[in-house]
Structure formats: structure tokens, C-alpha cells
Amino acid sequence: MSRKRVKLLVDSLTRSSKHFNKSEVECLVKLFDTLVAKASSHFAGAGFDRTVFRDTLHSAFGLTDEVMLDRVFSTFDRSNTGNITVVEWVEGLGVLLRGTLEEKMKYCFAIYDLNGDGYISREEMFQMLKNSLLIQPADEEPDEGVKDLVEIALKKMDYDHDGKLSFTDFEKAVREESLLLEAFGPCLPDIKSIIAFEQKVFRETPK
Structure with a gap:
């Protein structure tokens, strides 16, 4: 993605995000790009697939229940395309990490x-x-x-x-x-995982 496109994307996501500031959005977009690179090339540019999503949530937040992870994927994947776009990623994490x-x-x-x-x-x-x-x-x-x-x-x-x-x-x-x-199963990260995730992802201030 060109730097100009990244900048436009970050500006637009910062405006629409209630939970993250600009530098945090930049960090999440950066992480998104890393995850897309891991995904099958089939989705390149559009987002990343269920497998990468599940692995990420499992390692970041310790969510292990397969049914729950599939359901979390479905709530993130609002456009129902089978992959997570950058907008869905930032908005979904907004609720997961800092939702009201x-x-x-x-x-x-x-x-x-x-x-x-x-x-x-x-x-x-x-x-x-x-x-x-x-x-x-x-x-x-x-x-x-x-x-x-x-x-x-x-x-x-x-x-x-x-x-x-x-x-x-x-x-x-x-x-x-x-x-x-x-009540019906763990689908939110605990406070400890959230803090660890934010420290890791937001620690690197974008250049």
C-alpha cells in the first residue's frame, strides 16, 4: 500500500474510530498489513482469512474455544466476505479492547x-x-x-x-x-491480555 493511501486510510479510520487515536490506528494498520502478509495470497490486499484471525486472537488473547473464535470472526466480518478488512479489524478491536x-x-x-x-x-x-x-x-x-x-x-x-x-x-x-x-462462554479478552496486547502493538511509535 502506498504511503499516501496509508495516510488517507489512517485519517479516515481515526475519524470513524471512537476508541483509538491516530498513532494507535497507524499501529493497528501496520499490524493488519503484517497479518495480511501471513494470509493466503488469495486475499492479498483485501484482508486476512479466518485461520490467521483465529491464530492471532488465540496468541494475543488466549481465546481457545473454536466455536467462540468462529463466532468472533463472524462479528468482525460484518461484510460477510470470509476475510477481515482493515476497517473491520480496527472497528472490531475497538470494541474488544476498549468497548463501552x-x-x-x-x-x-x-x-x-x-x-x-x-x-x-x-x-x-x-x-x-x-x-x-x-x-x-x-x-x-x-x-x-x-x-x-x-x-x-x-x-x-x-x-x-x-x-x-x-x-x-x-x-x-x-x-x-x-x-x-x-455467561455462555468466553468471547472477550481479559484485562491482562488487553494490556499486554496494547503495550506490544502501541509501543512502536510509527515513524
């Missing part, structure tokens, strides 16, 4: 709403909790334990008692108990 509670609630809800119908259903909760739980001892039926957890979650969060969670239910529950933000 409001933004994080929307992000987590979108991750957990597996089929995108605007609700987190019993089946979706079961699917996610099943993946994030450690396997139980042999004498215990693991699915039963997961079903119990789903019922507990519904009892606590399903305010309108329709057997599924709308965003309104989810938001109300999280505002009352912030730990419920990641």
Missing part, C-alpha cells in the same frame, strides 16, 4: 445468537455451554449438567418468561450482574 458496556453487550449477544434471529434460544445456550464446560467424570451424564445450567441461566435472565433471551433480557441481566456478560 453497551458495545460489549451487543457484541456478546451477537456472538451467542448463533443463528442471528435476535434471540438466544435454549438450544444455542446448550450448544455453547456444552463446548465451554470441562468433561464431567464418567459416572455423570454431561448433557444433564449442561441442561441444568441452561435452566439456571433462563431462570436468572429470561425476564419475560418466553423460554429464550432477547437483547432486552440480556441487557437487563448484565446491568444487574456484570459477570453475566460472558
Whole structure:
């Protein structure tokens, strides 16, 4: 990318970004270019693919759950092209690293709403909790334990008692108990990973 294009891109992203200043945006664009270079040449210039994305989030933030990583990829990949563009990268990281509670609630809800119908259903909760739980001892039926957890979650969060969670239910529950933000599996980096990532990426001040 020519220096002129980079400058225009950084200016435009700085204007649209609520969370990063200009030098931070430059650092993120630089990191984006490094990741694109790692991706298959098929996407060169357009962005990087799911594999590079998952590897990056895994090594930067310790996110390991494959279902969650796929869902995080889908929320970043808003244009649904199968690769992450520089705009999606900067905006997505804005929420991941410095998002407001409001933004994080929307992000987590979108991750957990597996089929995108605007609700987190019993089946979706079961699917996610099943993946994030450690396997139980042999004498215990693991699915039963997961079903119990789903019922507990519904009892606590399903305010309108329709057997599924709308965003309104989810938001109300999280505002009352912030730990419920990641009730159905880890999809946000922890504070330690965020600090380490920012120090590493933003330490290099662009020339």
C-alpha cells in the first residue's frame, strides 16, 4: 500500500474510530498489513482469512474455544466476505479492547445468537455451554449438567418468561450482574491480555 493511501486510510479510520487515536490506528494498520502478509495470497490486499484471525486472537488473547473464535470472526466480518478488512479489524478491536458496556453487550449477544434471529434460544445456550464446560467424570451424564445450567441461566435472565433471551433480557441481566456478560462462554479478552496486547502493538511509535 502506498504511503499516501496509508495516510488517507489512517485519517479516515481515526475519524470513524471512537476508541483509538491516530498513532494507535497507524499501529493497528501496520499490524493488519503484517497479518495480511501471513494470509493466503488469495486475499492479498483485501484482508486476512479466518485461520490467521483465529491464530492471532488465540496468541494475543488466549481465546481457545473454536466455536467462540468462529463466532468472533463472524462479528468482525460484518461484510460477510470470509476475510477481515482493515476497517473491520480496527472497528472490531475497538470494541474488544476498549468497548463501552453497551458495545460489549451487543457484541456478546451477537456472538451467542448463533443463528442471528435476535434471540438466544435454549438450544444455542446448550450448544455453547456444552463446548465451554470441562468433561464431567464418567459416572455423570454431561448433557444433564449442561441442561441444568441452561435452566439456571433462563431462570436468572429470561425476564419475560418466553423460554429464550432477547437483547432486552440480556441487557437487563448484565446491568444487574456484570459477570453475566460472558455467561455462555468466553468471547472477550481479559484485562491482562488487553494490556499486554496494547503495550506490544502501541509501543512502536510509527515513524
